[in-house]
Amino acid sequence: MSAAAERVVVPRRPWRPQRLVVYVLLALVSLLFFVPFLWSISTSFKTLPETAYFSLLPHHWTGAAWSEVWTKYDFGTYIKNSFFLAITITAANVFLAALGGYAFARVRFPGRQLLFLLVLGTLMIPDQLRLIPVYVMLTNWHLIGNFSGYILINLVTAANIFIMRQYFLTIPKDYEEAARLDRAGPFKIFWRIMLPLAGPALAAVTILQFQGTWNDFFWPLIIFGQGNTSHYTVQLALGLFSTQYQTNWPPLMAASIIAILPILLVFVVFQRYFIAGVTAAGVKG
Amino acid sequence: VATTTDTSSVPAQRASRFTAAKLREAGWGYAFVALPMAVFGLFFLYPFAYGIYISFYNWGILGKVNGVGWGNYSALWHDNTFHIALKNIFEYTVVVVPLEMTLGLSTALIVNAKIRGQKFFRAAFYFPALASSAAITTIAIYILNADGLLNRVLGTHRSWFGDPATAIWSIVGLNAWTTSGTIMLMYLAALQAIPTDVYEAAALDNTGGWRTFWRITFPLLKPAHFLILVLFGIGALKLFDQAFIVSGGQGGPDYATYTPVLYIYLKAFHSFQLGVAAAAGVVLFLVIFVLTVVAERTVGRTEAG
Numbered sequence: 001m002s003a004a005a006e007r008v009v010v011p012r013r014p015w016r017p018q019r020l021v022v023y024v025l026l027a028l029v030s031l032l033f034f035v036p037f038l039w040s041i042s043t044s045f046k047t048l049p050e051t052a053y054f055s056l057l058p059h060h061w062t063g064a065a066w067s068e069v070w071t072k073y074d075f076g077t078y079i080k081n082s083f084f085l086a087i088t089i090t091a092a093n094v095f096l097a098a099l100g101g102y103a104f105a106r107v108r109f110p111g112r113q114l115l116f117l118l119v120l121g122t123l124m125i126p127d128q129l130r131l132i133p134v135y136v137m138l139t140n141w142h143l144i145g146n147f148s149g150y151i152l153i154n155l156v157t158a159a160n161i162f163i164m165r166q167y168f169l170t171i172p173k174d175y176e177e178a179a180r181l182d183r184a185g186p187f188k189i190f191w192r193i194m195l196p197l198a199g200p201a202l203a204a205v206t207i208l209q210f211q212g213t214w215n216d217f218f219w220p221l222i223i224f225g226q227g228n229t230s231h232y233t234v235q236l237a238l239g240l241f242s243t244q245y246q247t248n249w250p251p252l253m254a255a256s257i258i259a260i261l262p263i264l265l266v267f268v269v270f271q272r273y274f275i276a277g278v279t280a281a282g283v284k285g
Numbered sequence: 286v287a288t289t290t291d292t293s294s295v296p297a298q299r300a301s302r303f304t305a306a307k308l309r310e311a312g313w314g315y316a317f318v319a320l321p322m323a324v325f326g327l328f329f330l331y332p333f334a335y336g337i338y339i340s341f342y343n344w345g346i347l348g349k350v351n352g353v354g355w356g357n358y359s360a361l362w363h364d365n366t367f368h369i370a371l372k373n374i375f376e377y378t379v380v381v382v383p384l385e386m387t388l389g390l391s392t393a394l395i396v397n398a399k400i401r402g403q404k405f406f407r408a409a410f411y412f413p414a415l416a417s418s419a420a421i422t423t424i425a426i427y428i429l430n431a432d433g434l435l436n437r438v439l440g441t442h443r444s445w446f447g448d449p450a451t452a453i454w455s456i457v458g459l460n461a462w463t464t465s466g467t468i469m470l471m472y473l474a475a476l477q478a479i480p481t482d483v484y485e486a487a488a489l490d491n492t493g494g495w496r497t498f499w500r501i502t503f504p505l506l507k508p509a510h511f512l513i514l515v516l517f518g519i520g521a522l523k524l525f526d527q528a529f530i531v532s533g534g535q536g537g538p539d540y541a542t543y544t545p546v547l548y549i550y551l552k553a554f555h556s557f558q559l560g561v562a563a564a565a566g567v568v569l570f571l572v573i574f575v576l577t578v579v580a581e582r583t584v585g586r587t588e589a590g
Contacts, residue, residue, distance in 0.1 A: 023402075026395065030409035033462075037412075039434055040424045054437045100321040108307070109314030115322060122329040128523060128546050129570040132339055132553055132563040133332035136348075153328045156321045186313035215417035217526045226554070235419040239530045242423040249427055259420035267415050271408065278470045 037260075044254035051249045065250030074229065075237065075255055082233040083262075085147065086213040089154045093209045094202060096156035101164025101201075102190050106176065116165075122158045127218065135222060145227040150219060160205045163277075167201030168194060204277030207270055211263050234259045340564035346557040357564035367565065369540045370548045371572075377453055377544075378521040384461045385517055386510070389468025394498075396469065397476045407473070414466030418526035425459045426531060446531040452541040456527045464520075468513055475509035476502070511585045518580065519573055525550070545569045 043051055044065050046058040053059075069075045103109075104116045134153060135144070143149030171194065179189045195202075217235045224231040225240070232240075238259050242252060267274050340357055343350040361367050392410045396403055413421065428434045429445035436442055445455040479502065487497045525546040528536060536543030536551070545565060553562035 103317035107314035109311035129566040130332045133335035155324045239419040256420040256423045260416045
């Protein structure tokens, strides 16, 4: 790592053959990061007997595993469930976090600081302490094994409100003051003026929340994992099947790729917002 | 936020309009935060208190049975499997967090260097962090099984997740690989925030790169170290998904992947002892809370290093 550290501190340096070594090394390391994925893609196009052989590419390409995922394992339903939950919860989070974040940043009302501290305090409460009480509450309300139960507990997170608030704080006040002179009400100011200015923060919340819900395993296991499989999400099905069907690798790898693909596409298209979002979420301390 | 208005010097009419506007604004403020606050109250703050309440009861799947005082806590105190879970998670956390931080900082330094293809390498190193725990663990099970790719490469025949000696360390390897990308991005943001004149001074002094890193860069990253240590330390203590999936929800083999959160899950949904499970949740919360305070008191102190 010393070579890397050196390059940080002494930016301009004559080209040396060592550089080539560094690049080759880097390429090898990044290959190491991709190999497991490439291996699983390749396996998903193999037949089960062929997985016993150590070949990078399938000898006989077959889409059998991919169709098995739909026909035998009903992943069509799970994909639909996952998309439904991820889209609904992301929409709710974007709207409520923007609304709350704007109020905490710009609207003056007594008790604002205290309420905001309360919001941040929820970040300290781990899911594991909430698990039993939330489960008991949802059971009493007959919301276990029910999509509304999962949506209800995920309507908005403190982290999202925080990201939105921090962003609204950076927008100059002149915009609102101009609108206020035009006698625009607070909701109109929020909706027509501030929201369109908050694009990057909205994008960060959208991407992070979509990824978070799509990838979630813990709460779907608690809420949908007890009953029949009709409410399973992609991740839940994968997590519960992976040990059960451990030897049937090709469809399992196809399902894993399905579980990763939507987030990968979002990442490729919105990489800039993605990275900004991860950084913003991390700097919330 | 004080909202007192001085009405003595302004005409009464203007004053009342002023306070009316303030009142209206406050009304909107409450309306804006009402729904989020309801969610936090109902699903975070109330469960926090309710969870502590449940931990003092014998609580079955059908609800409250009878109060047991500190009974559930003393059950935990005497339960050997809970001790194993705590021991496992401490060993796991102590190894995985420094490993993740080292990997994350190393890749951040590489990507922050003036190299060609910087964006590509950043994306490559971050790539595994995108994947869900379920998918990445499934792929890991495939690659680490007795007939899998890793054994082919090493020429061995070991079931990495199936052997009590290697199961938890295989999860360490898996999670170090997947989370270092996120840590890299956080370190990268911190590195880019360091003013360049600091380095120019070091260059004038002819300080070597390695020395500059340890004397200047590393100490300047202290806030990032602290933040990452706390965030990912807490994350490690809550290990569940990977342990659940590699062991088929059992924490095996031979309790090798048994973690406190898995203990809570199994106590609640297999033994139906929700009171004991709630007590374990409270204990885990206290452990995390105390360790966070300790980290704040030691690493978090921001005197110049």
